[in-house]
Amino acid sequence: MRRLSLIVLLATLVVMVSCHVELKAPVPLAVWGYVYMPDGSPASGAKVTVYAGGVSKSTTTGSNGKYKVDLAVPKTPVDVKVVARKGEYKGSASRKNVEGVVRIDVRLKKPVVKVRRKSTKLTLEVSRKECPVNETVILIGKIEPSLSVDIDIIITRPDGEVLRVKVTSDKRGEFVYELKVDVVGTWSAYARFPGTKDYAPSTSNTVEFHVKYPTTISMKAEAVGTKEVCIVGRVEPPTANATVVILISLDGGMTWLPLCNVTTDENGYFKLSLNMSVSGLLLFKAIFAGTEKLLPAEVERPAISKLPSKEELERRKKVEVLEREKERLENQVKELSEENKSLRAKIEELSQTILKLEEELELYKNQTQELQEETSKLTLELEESKRKLSFYTT
Numbered sequence: 395m396r397r398l399s400l401i402v403l404l405a406t407l408v409v410m411v412s413c414h415v416e417l418k419a420p421v422p423l424a425v426w427g428y429v430y431m432p433d434g435s436p437a438s439g440a441k442v443t444v445y446a447g448g449v450s451k452s453t454t455t456g457s458n459g460k461y462k463v464d465l466a467v468p469k470t471p472v473d474v475k476v477v478a479r480k481g482e483y484k485g486s487a488s489r490k491n492v493e494g495v496v497r498i499d500v501r502l503k504k505p506v507v508k509v510r511r512k513s514t515k516l517t518l519e520v521s522r523k524e525c526p527v528n529e530t531v532i533l534i535g536k537i538e539p540s541l542s543v544d545i546d547i548i549i550t551r552p553d554g555e556v557l558r559v560k561v562t563s564d565k566r567g568e569f570v571y572e573l574k575v576d577v578v579g580t581w582s583a584y585a586r587f588p589g590t591k592d593y594a595p596s597t598s599n600t601v602e603f604h605v606k607y608p609t610t611i612s613m614k615a616e617a618v619g620t621k622e623v624c625i626v627g628r629v630e631p632p633t634a635n636a637t638v639v640i641l642i643s644l645d646g647g648m649t650w651l652p653l654c655n656v657t658t659d660e661n662g663y664f665k666l667s668l669n670m671s672v673s674g675l676l677l678f679k680a681i682f683a684g685t686e687k688l689l690p691a692e693v694e695r696p697a698i699s700k701l702p703s704k705e706e707l708e709r710r711k712k713v714e715v716l717e718r719e720k721e722r723l724e725n726q727v728k729e730l731s732e733e734n735k736s737l738r739a740k741i742e743e744l745s746q747t748i749l750k751l752e753e754e755l756e757l758y759k760n761q762t763q764e765l766q767e768e769t770s771k772l773t774l775e776l777e778e779s780k781r782k783l784s785f786y787t788t
Contacts (some may be wrong), residue, residue: 420466424495516598526608540567552579568712575605613680615697632662634652641675673703
């Protein structure tokens with residue numbers, strides 16, 4: 395009884411499944427058409443394959459280029475694709491939502507022969523990685539193999555604007571472009587060769603360079619006493635909290651050694667005092683490493699300071715003593731010279747007096763002689779008078 399019940403249940407299930415299954419027969423589809431060569435002539439003997447609804451079938455065209463294929467597809471409408479080939483020529487054509495009988499013609503095409511172009515390589519360099527604003531940066535490039543061709547240079551400014559320039563490489567494959575940089579910030583550039591029928595395109599590496607404001611740094615060093623050197627300087631344009639590296643040379647500038655760092659104030663000045671354990675000629679140099687917007691800078695000429703040694707200090711003391719003695723002697727010579735000058739003046743005065751007295755003496759002598767002559771004359775006259783008086787008396 396139980397077995398009979400199972401049989402009845404199975405029979406019922408079979409009836410139910412049969413009621414819900416709908417069997418569909420294949421749908422016939424006829425595809426025909428003509429296959430043409432590229433010049434429009436019939437493509438006889440071409441192999442044709444028709445694809446539709448997951449079904450495919452192949453045939454060969456007749457002497458007039460005609461083909462026909464009968465397919466049985468699951469359902470219609472259906473999309474149909476026809477692929478034809480003859481030798482190195484091939485082509486295809488498609489139709490959508492096809493049913494019944496459809497004509498699809500195919501024109502063969504000559505295969506595109508891909509010529510393998512020679513590879514090229516582009517390189518690009520920049521004349522300097524950091525440049526003052528409003529100056530010129532030189533972009534230097536080369537294409538290999540050496541070709542004289544047009545090269546595109548793509549330049550990106552700090553503000554995002556893109557510049558495109560075209561240059562021509564020389565017979566060595568080299569090219570140069572001079573770029574005036576007028577904006578502070580990071581610039582970038584790369585070169586691109588578009589290619590020719592014989593040479594493949596290529597793109598160079600990207601170069602970056604930084605445009606900054608120019609900077610100068612000044613410094614002087616002065617010895618204070620025998621062991622201390624005072625250094626003062628300035629970074630311009632004025633830059634606050636900038637680090638300046640101080641270097642020293644003990645061999646006349648042949649070798650430079652880092653000495654210390656100093657920070658600028660709000661006006662760009664820096665100052666420091668150094669207690670030195672060496673003596674002799676000392677050279678100092680200051681270097682500013684730069685910032686994001688300022689170029690590095692180095693003093694044009696080293697600052698020079700000289701610290702005396704013990705021997706030199708002793709020599710200086712001796713020189714000072716000798717200089718004081720020299721000054722004393724010079725003062726004495728000056729005093730003697732003044733005294734000599736005074737004596738010479740007195741001698742000259744006495745000489746003038748003597749000369750005057752000699753002139754007066756000569757005058758007195760002349761007057762005395764005249765008086766003597768007058769006296770002699772008077773004496774003669776007196777004698778004559780006496781003689782005459784005596785004559786008359788007698």
